[in-house]
Each structure stands twice: as structure tokens, then as C-alpha cells.
Amino acid sequence: MRKELSKTRTSLLPWPKPPGGPRFATCHFCDTLHTAVPVPEGTAARCRRCGAVLYQNRPASLARASAFSLAALLLMGVAHLFPFLTLDVVSLRRHLTLVGAAMALIDEGSPVLGVAVVLFTMVAPLMLAGGLLYVCAPLLFGWSAPGAFLVAKWMHQSEPWNMVEVFLLGVLVSMLKLAKMADVHFDVGFWALAGVMVCMAAAVAGIDRDELWDRMEVSKS
Amino acid sequence: MNGALTKAAACGLAGCHACGRVVAVSQGRCPRCGSRLHLRKPASIQRTIALMIAAAVLYIPSHLLPIMTAVELGDVTQHTIISGMITFWKEGSYPIAIVIFTASILIPFLKIVTLIWLCAAATGRVRPSPSMLGRIYWFTELLGRWSMVDIFVVGIVVSLMQLGNYMSVAPGPGALAFAGVVVLTMFAAMSFEPRLLWDRLDEQLTAVPVAHP
Numbered sequence: 006m007r008k009e010l011s012k013t014r015t016s017l018l019p020w021p022k023p024p025g026g027p028r029f030a031t032c033h034f035c036d037t038l039h040t041a042v043p044v045p046e047g048t049a050a051r052c053r054r055c056g057a058v059l060y061q062n063r064p065a066s067l068a069r070a071s072a073f074s075l076a077a078l079l080l081m082g083v084a085h086l087f088p089f090l091t092l093d094v095v096s097l098r099r100h101l102t103l104v105g106a107a108m109a110l111i112d113e114g115s116p117v118l119g120v121a122v123v124l125f126t127m128v129a130p131l132m133l134a135g136g137l138l139y140v141c142a143p144l145l146f147g148w149s150a151p152g153a154f155l156v157a158k159w160m161h162q163s164e165p166w167n168m169v170e171v172f173l174l175g176v177l178v179s180m181l182k183l184a185k186m187a188d189v190h191f192d193v194g195f196w197a198l199a200g201v202m203v204c205m206a207a208a209v210a211g212i213d214r215d216e217l218w219d220r221m222e223v224s225k226s
Numbered sequence: 227m228n229g230a231l232t233k234a235a236a237c238g239l240a241g242c243h244a245c246g247r248v249v250a251v252s253q254g255r256c257p258r259c260g261s262r263l264h265l266r267k268p269a270s271i272q273r274t275i276a277l278m279i280a281a282a283v284l285y286i287p288s289h290l291l292p293i294m295t296a297v298e299l300g301d302v303t304q305h306t307i308i309s310g311m312i313t314f315w316k317e318g319s320y321p322i323a324i325v326i327f328t329a330s331i332l333i334p335f336l337k338i339v340t341l342i343w344l345c346a347a348a349t350g351r352v353r354p355s356p357s358m359l360g361r362i363y364w365f366t367e368l369l370g371r372w373s374m375v376d377i378f379v380v381g382i383v384v385s386l387m388q389l390g391n392y393m394s395v396a397p398g399p400g401a402l403a404f405a406g407v408v409v410l411t412m413f414a415a416m417s418f419e420p421r422l423l424w425d426r427l428d429e430q431l432t433a434v435p436v437a438h439p
Contacts, residue, residue: 028248031248033420033421036425038233038234054231089382090382101385106385108385110385114397115396115402118377157259168371175382176378179379179383181322218259
């Protein structure tokens with residue numbers, strides 16, 4: 006990564022680096038030290054020793070991250086308003102919602118599991134999409150939101166605990182499980198949550214962690 | 227080994243865990259985000275092994291105890307993870323049976339085995355190639371969350387199958403144990419430090435210590 010870049014390539018919009026000193030990047034896997042040079046848009050800097058990605062310069066990163074996280078938040082609202090599955094047994098009709106699944110676990114004597122479902126399918130996705138929007142949208146206009154550093158830290162923490170896609174697989178498995186004893190069909194909430202999953206993946210992949218923090222540092226100074 | 231490659235730790239530099247900024251570890255806290263700086267995650271092997279032992283202990287009751295108890299017209303049936311999988315297999319729903327087998331039985335088991343093996347490699351007890359180990363580590367971090375699928379199935383079925391006197395389903399103690407396995411293995415994978423694997427490799431390659439700049 007230390008090779009010289011020609012002037013034409015550096016003009017291809019690297020994100021602004023905060024002032025002061027040479028910048029370094031370390032590999033998360035092998036701890037090899039690299040000088041953090043700007044890379045052209047759409048490419049990634051890789052570790053020279055083990056090949057792991059060090060940082061990426063994503064195209065239209067701030068706009069994409071804000072747009073997709075906003076879409077994810079809106080779809081999350083839809084997913085909470087409408088049921089995922091509708092089940093008909095004889096004359097009974099039951100609806101499945103995220104809150105309903107968590108409440109049923111709490112009511113039926115397993116509060117820990119209920120809280121886990123709330124954390125993994127509601128709190129973590131909300132922190133991730135909400136945090137990303139809160140941090141990225143003001144950066145589009147060059148200023149940083151109050152408490153953005155803290156929000157960004159919490160956002161990174163919540164990332165592994167976001168299990169929207171796992172919950173969707175759970176809905177599919179339960180549908181097949183219940184299909185033999187009742188009439189089950191998908192509802193709006195399921196498709197909305199599938200949209201949340203796609204938008205969330207696009208939002209998180211939209212901006213690199215180093216870029217986000219560098220931009221935040223520049224806007225603050 | 228390429229002489230131009232140096233390790234950040236050899237220069238006293240640490241990459242911040244939270245924001246990725248590389249600064250001298252002597253500063254104590256990251257000047258950008260305020261997180262504590264470490265050259266390597268503290269006590270990573272001890273923490274990983276402790277969490278793995280806890281997960282391995284919980285793994286046994288999670289498969290022996292029922293994850294769901296169904297009451298159908300007064301008949302009580304208890305379902306374990308394995309019995310649910312066998313039912314799907316017998317009915318001919320092979321893909322679902324394979325998904326449940328992979329997510330609930332294979333992945334947690336493989337995760338416990340690979341993380342203990344990675345800890346052995348990080349302490350120098352076994353010596354496989356680090357690039358392969360890196361891939362294995364990435365794989366365990368990626369797949370661990372999918373084990374949670376069974377807990378969500380329990381939640382969904384419990385929520386839908388509240389049909390008054392006709393049928394009701396309640397979560398069993400096995401589900402709690404299984405959720406414990408998933409969460410503990412996730413924490414274990416997070417506390418593991420992959421850079422230790424490369425440190426061991428460097429120790430082997432440089433029999434004579436190299437003077438660092």
C-alpha cells in the first residue's frame with residue numbers, strides 16, 4: 006500500500022484525512038503496520054501480508070449509508086405495524102408480530118428469552134440503522150451531530166447482535182413447522198422485515214469504518 | 227519474510243478497537259473516540275477458554291432438555307431440538323432438517339471445537355498455517371449468529387400456538403440453555419485475538435530476535 010500514487014489517481018475523491026501527521030492503518034488479523042494512503046473510489050486497501058481488507062473507499066458512501074439506513078428505519082416501522090404470519094386453525098385466527106413473539110415468551114415463563122428476542126430483533130437493528138443515520142446524515146452537510154462519537158461507538162457495538170436475517174429464517178422454519186397443522190400464510194410484516202434486512206446490509210456495507218471516523222474527525226475540527 | 231513489513235505492536239502503535247485510529251499505545255486512551263487502547267486484547271485466551279467451557283457445559287442440557295412443551299387437548303408432548311429435527315426428516319422436509327441440524331447442532335459444536343483449537347494455536351501448542359486459521363476464525367464469527375434461529379422458532383411457535391383449550395405451547399428450559407450457548411460462543415469469538423496466531427508464527431520464523439526500528 007506504500008506505492009506512490011499518480012496525481013490523476015489521487016484526484017479521484019479520497020475522503021478527507023484529518024490534519025496532522027502521517028496516518029497509519031493496522032491489519033486486524035496480523036497487526037502489520039501500513040501507511041494509510043488514499044485509494045481510488047470503489048477499491049479497497051488490503052494487507053500486504055495476509056490479504057485482509059484494511060479499509061475501503063466506497064462510492065457515494067455518506068449518501069448511500071444515510072439513504073439505506075433511513076429506508077431500513079421506515080421499513081422497521083412497517084414491520085412492527087403489520088403481522089409476519091397469519092395462522093388459521095378451525096375458527097381461530099392468530100397473528101405473529103415481533104412484539105407479540107417477545108411478549109408470548111415473557112408470558113409463558115421465559116422472560117430472559119423474551120428480552121433476548123427484543124434485543125436481537127428490535128434494539129440492535131434500531132441502534133444500528135438509527136445510529137448510522139444520526140451520524141451520516143449531518144456529515145453530508147459537513148457538520149457533526151452532538152454526541153456523534155458516542156453514537157458511532159455504540160453503533161459498532163450493536164453490529165454483531167443484529168439478527169434480523171436470522172429471525173427471517175426462523176419465520177420460514179416455523180411456517181413449515183406449523184403448515185401441517187394449520188393454514189399459515191405470509192403477511193406484510195414479513196416482506197417489510199426482508200426489506201429491512203436488505204437495506205441494513207446495504208447501509209452497513211455503504212460506508213467504511215475508517216472513512217466514517219475520519220470524516221467525523223474532520224467535521225469536528 | 228519481507229523486511230519492509232513491520233508490526234504495529236513492535237513500534238508501540240495500537241489500532242483503536244472502536245474507531246481504528248492508529249496511535250501510540252502509551253497514550254492509554256484513543257485521542258479520537260476515548261476507548262482504551264491495547265496492543266492485544268487483554269487476557270484473550272483465558273477469557274475465550276472460560277467462555278467456551280461455559281458454552282460446552284450448557285451445550286449438553288440444551289440438547290437434552292425440551293425446548294418446547296406442547297399441550298394438545300390435555301396431551302403433553304415435549305420437544306427437544308433433536309426430536310424436532312427428526313420429525314422434519316421423517317416427514318421428508320430434508321432441507322429444513324438440514325438447516326436445523328446445521329444451525330443448532332453442527333455450528334455450536336464446530337465453534338466450540340475451532341475456538342479451543344485456535345486458542346491452542348495461539349499459545350503455540352499446535353502449528354497450522356495462520357492464513358487458514360484466519361479463514362476459520364472469520365467463519366466462526368460469521369456463522370455463530372445463525373444458531374439463534376431455533377430460539378426465534380420457539381418464540382414464533384409459542385406466540386402463534388396459544389389456541390385456548392385446544393392447544394398451547396410453552397418454552398422449555400432447553401431453549402434458555404441453548405440461547406446461553408449461542409451468546410457465550412459469540413462473546414468467546416469476540417474476545418479471541420487473531421493477531422496472537424501471527425505472533426506465534428513470527429516467533430517460529432525468527433529464531434534469532436530481530437532488532438525492531
